[in-house]
Amino acid sequence: MRLLLVEDDALLAQGLIQSLKKEGYAVEHADTCASALGAIEAMTPELVVLDLGLPDGDGLTVLKALKQQRAQVGVLILTARDELDDKIIGLDHGADDYLAKPFEPLELFARLRVVARRFGKQQDSRLNVEPVTLDLASHQVEFEQNTLQLPRKEYMLLKALMENKGRVLSKSQLEDKLYHWGEELGSNAIEVHIHHLRKKLPTGFIKTLRGIGYVVGS
Known part of the structure; x- marks a missing residue:
């Protein structure tokens, strides 16, 4: 399953890429809003793990564009913003789930499986x-x-x-x-x-x- 990881923390992204590949995902990585929008066009992801705090803008900009272009992609917001208002805003803009940092990778994988099932995008056998x-x-x-x-x-x-x-x-x-x-x-x-x-x-x-x-x- 094609997954786009949008995360500007290089060390965190590096660890997640390795772990997600071990889980069977085909992972591409972007660390800015601009590179994320380009990757969405190039790889047509089925799942997106999206950080909100990006160096060139707010990840919500990516979320809005993503939902306008590809309504059937599952999005899990991954962010240090753990305030209730931020969670609600992300969900209102079309995110399917929300996970605050710090987190356990096993919880991330479980939540991604739930999102994938919701969209009928479980990896084909x-x-x-x-x-x-x-x-x-x-x-x-x-x-x-x-x-x-x-x-x-x-x-x-x-x-x-x-x-x-x-x-x-x-x-x-x-x-x-x-x-x-x-x-x-x-x-x-x-x-x-x-x-x-x-x-x-x-x-x-x-x-x-x-x-x-x-x-x-x-």
């Missing part, structure tokens, strides 16, 4: 980009009557590409999705994983745009 199907529950790949069980990094890489069908992902974007901050990473790790995946998948399924990145389904 299967991703399909012809002729390949990825079963998110079993981690199996199916195509042309073949069934594969991939190693974790290859599975995560394929999942990221299939979740972004038709969208080119750069090497750095794929590294962010596969590796946690501080984890040791070889200079050609993505190329190696792509090489192994290509040997297992239909010919031409993963396409390379030289100097740009990788894409499936285009």
